[in-house]
Amino acid sequence: MYELNDVPGKGKGLVAAERIVKGTRLLSEAPVFRVSRDNSNIKILKAIVETELQRLTVGQKAAFFDLTNIYGDAHSNSLGIARTNALPLEGSNKASSGLFLEASRINHSCRHNAQNTWNENIGELTIHALRDIDAGQEITISYLAGTSDFVERQLRLKETFKFTCKCELCSLPLAKRQLSDDRLTKIQGIDNLIGSFLWNGGKPVVALNILRIMFDLFEEEGIWDGRIARAYKDAFEIAMGQNDSPRAQVFATRAGGQPYNNKVEVLRQPAFCTTARGVG
Ligand SMILES: [Zn+2]
Incomplete structure (x- = not known):
């Protein structure tokens, strides 16, 4: 489905060798080793x-030493490579990350077309296509937690990963x-607000209207990542609280899960990790 190719301005990356349909599992890979995300003791690491x-x-x-090291002479080459390329392992041990020889080849985009998810049940990291990917297009994931506005994205990517992002989203004309940026700020605002709104006795019908605004913003912005599933999960729980089973069923399906005991299980996506990639 994909091959390791040169990507202009990025070194190497995974590029679709054929058209890949949204939802396709592109990769399922066990880590060659695990490493703590706690970098407080570099010697131990x-x-x-x-x-x-x-x-x-x-x-x-050989594949490991072919990976990028963004730390230069700050560490030994092997530690630099591990710190640069480790991907988070969610689930039983959230403080852990893994070294993947294949998945670590996937470059970042702020408008990524694939999603990395740690699957604790099989002990493997899976990569799924978030949208249709044409042959010749690069496969990308997000190294960041969520998608903030342009300035913040650039700052975080420069600080943590030492590169200036020139992805599709970051290259848009100013207007x-x-x-x-406006849409992303609104999405973030709703995401922050919705939990406390309900907790403080906000009306469910109002919360559903707010979530509808959020879904429209996701669509306009072209976001198809795990945040949508999470928002539908919120909508599902609100509808269940109102005994509105038909609507709850629709939300559960859109969240990508099946209702079970009045709950819908949706995997928490790595996009919400404090740091989506790297150790420390
Ligand atoms: Zn970008």
Whole structure:
């Protein structure tokens, strides 16, 4: 479905070799090793990485040392590569991240077309297409937690990952970028507000109207990531609270889950991690 190719301005990346339909599982990969996300003791982290590397095959080691290191001379090369490329493992151990030789090749886009999700049940990281991807298009995930406005995205990417993002979203003409920033700020505002609104006795019908505004903003902005599932999960719970089963069923389906015991299970997406990629 994809191949490792040169991508202008980014080095190497995964590029679709054929048309990939939305929802397709592109990759399911076990980590070659796990590493704590706690970087408070660099010496221990370095020792863990060195020990784990000894266990890898010659081929795996070669693939590991072919990965990017954004830390330059600040660390040993192996620690720099591990810190640059580790992806978060959600589930039983949220403080843990994993080193993936294939998934680590996927570059960032603020308007990413794929989503990384740690699947605790199978012990593998899965990558799914969030939208249809044409042959020749690069497959991208987001390294950030959520999508903030242009200035904040650029700051965070520069600070944490040492690059200036020139993705589709960051390259929009100024007027369009400002409209995008406006939508993203509103989405973030609703996301922050909705929980406390209900907690403080806000009317469910008003909450559903607010969520409808949010769904429209997602669509206008072209966002198809896990935030939509989470918002539908909120809508499901509100409808259930109103004994509105037909609507609850619709929301549950759109959330991508099946209602069970008046709850709908939706995997929390890595996009909400404090840091979506990297150690520390
Ligand atoms: Zn960007």
